[in-house]
Amino acid sequence: MLKRFTPQLALLAIICLIAAFSYVKSEVIPTNTTTDIAKTVIIDAGHGGFDGGASAADGTVEKDINLQIALKTAYILRLNGFEVIMTRDSDTGTEDDESEAIAKRKKSDLSNRLQMMKDYPDAIYVSIHLNKFTTSAANGAQVFYTKNYKEARDLAQSVQQSIVTLIQPENTRVVKQGTDSTYLLKNAAVPTIIVECGFLSNKSELEKLKNDDYQSQMALAIVGGIMDYSK
Ligand SMILES: [Zn+2]
Numbered sequence: 631m632l633k634r635f636t637p638q639l640a641l642l643a644i645i646c647l648i649a650a651f652s653y654v655k656s657e658v659i660p661t662n663t664t665t666d667i668a669k670t671v672i673i674d675a676g677h678g679g680f681d682g683g684a685s686a687a688d689g690t691v692e693k694d695i696n697l698q699i700a701l702k703t704a705y706i707l708r709l710n711g712f713e714v715i716m717t718r719d720s721d722t723g724t725e726d727d728e729s730e731a732i733a734k735r736k737k738s739d740l741s742n743r744l745q746m747m748k749d750y751p752d753a754i755y756v757s758i759h760l761n762k763f764t765t766s767a768a769n770g771a772q773v774f775y776t777k778n779y780k781e782a783r784d785l786a787q788s789v790q791q792s793i794v795t796l797i798q799p800e801n802t803r804v805v806k807q808g809t810d811s812t813y814l815l816k817n818a819a820v821p822t823i824i825v826e827c828g829f830l831s832n833k834s835e836l837e838k839l840k841n842d843d844y845q846s847q848m849a850l851a852i853v854g855g856i857m858d859y860s861k
Contacts, residue, residue, distance in 0.1 A: 660797060669715060675699075676693065677723075697721065706853045728740045740814065760828060761828065770835075792858060797844075
């Protein structure tokens with residue numbers, strides 16, 4: 631078992647993914663028509679700006695780690711030839727009117743994120759979040775999917791499997807269909823998943839999630855799952 635997934639190893643894995651993907655591309659289609667294989671991925675860094683999301687005992691706010699993992703995921707996806715749209719790439723919400731009351735801003739923020747799905751109907755939507763639970767022992771990533779598209783479950787499974795294989799070999803969580811209480815999953819207009827990357831309420835997982843290398847490993851694992859799904 632790997633003791634630690636080092637940055638060098640992560641880089642090697644990225645290079646391997648790129649090489650594997652280029653190989654598949656060159657095998658399947660002539661090199662001058664790459665648009666057929668290009669996939670559009672909307673990467674959604676959960677929360678942002680006025681909406682911090684969950685927070686940890688040490689004051690770490692979910693929105694900040696979501697953004698770091700989302701930026702790294704987008705970067706690796708682009709390296710691998712995907713078109714990437716980000717719902718946000720800085721610490722902002724997506725609401726229309728910042729002077730409104732919080733509840734209205736939240737509603738506007740979510741409906742704008744949903745609108746991005748409608749703007750890119752051929753895309754898949756990958757939302758990055760962190761979990762929090764009353765019991766501090768709970769840990770490990772878990773991927774949720776919309777019931778609106780049957781392929782969303784396949785995407786969720788690919789991403790869950792990739793995370794388990796690459797960085798969380800002891801994780802026994804399984805993918806779950808989102809409930810109607812999750813607005814984006816209930817209303818999803820493209821195949822949509824929410825990746826809950828880990829628990830802010832678990833001390834050792836929190837330390838990992840705050841670590842830049844670990845965020846890169848998580849991003850790489852998410853990309854691995856997306857690539858596997860997109861084959
Ligand atoms: Zn969240």
